[in-house]
Ligand SMILES: *[C@@H]1O[C@H](CO)[C@@H](O)[C@H](O)[C@H]1NC(C)=O
């Protein structure tokens with residue numbers, strides 16, 4: 001079992017990338033249905049100016065992303081980290097009638113000389129409650145169920161793989177996919193309609209609805225073939241022992257317990273992700289001595305061998321050893337100092 005677990009773990013520890021199939025995405029928000037609007041042109045992601053931006057425009061974005069109804073037109077600057085100065089602003093004066101399939105089908109103008117990033121548009125959509133993990137111990141583990149015509153049903157394991165599990169975990173705001181398997185016993189099997197089979201995701205899709213699949217309700221599957229997925233729970237972080245919430249020893253919350261992070265392999269990329277995730281600006285360079293000055297922690301050492309590329313929005317998207325597996329002591333606890341307070 002341990003070997004299988006490590007194998008699965010090794011396969012799915014890449015950074016999460018959003019939006020290869022859709023040319024719009026929402027960044028910096030708590031889930032894929034809220035954030036600053038970005039659109040893709042020729043492989044580059046740029047922002048949208050909020051001149052004339054209204055709820056009809058947001059409605060189109062929400063639909064395009066497979067999210068629910070449009071709830072608001074927040075300013076893009078609410079979502080951290082802010083757009084980089086050099087990032088392009090691709091659209092302005094967007095005027096949708098609300099029925100278009102994609103933002104690019106609306107009327108809009110490319111002429112962006114009088115827009116700055118403090119006018120970036122944002123979008124707030126309802127998270128579509130059409131996927132869930134049922135019958136498990138929490139919302140991030142269970143039998144995959146999808147809602148169609150107002151009715152929840154299961155998904156057949158045929159054609160399903162870890163990339164599809166990754167999409168579901170991300171869509172639900174959980175961490176990485178750590179396991180997918182058939183529902184193996186009667187207690188974990190579903191009932192009623194088996195809605196989907198042959199769902200094939202590359203892993204880059206923003207939601208399960210972007211993955212090709214067989215027709216709704218047309219399959220020869222039985223509930224013994226229902227799909228079961230386990231994702232990591234999202235975890236919280238904090239910096240403790242410093243003067244402000246933006247400096248100190250790093251702690252992460254797992255299973256309701258705060259624990260420290262070992263500094264093996266820790267560096268500037270990892271610092272950067274922590275400062276970004278906490279909305280604390282840039283990281284400041286720290287000597288080993290300064291890093292240790294926040295004192296050793298006590299209790300659990302949750303994470304070790306953390307590796308980020310620096311582009312991740314949160315530490316969950318970085319690689320690390322399995323929770324609680326380490327070869328460290330508290331003298332090696334990670335500390336971080338960021339530029340803003
Ligand atoms: C899952 O299947 C899809 C499509 O069949 C494929 O693109 C993807 O690479 C597969 N992922 C894994 C982890 O095997």
Ligand SMILES: *[C@@H]1O[C@H](CO)[C@@H](O)[C@H](O)[C@H]1NC(C)=O
Nearest residue numbers: 197214215217218219220221
């Ligand atoms: C279900 O099985 C029947 C009989 O074997 C076959 O004709 C049919 O094509 C199958 N349907 C699907 C959706 O695979």
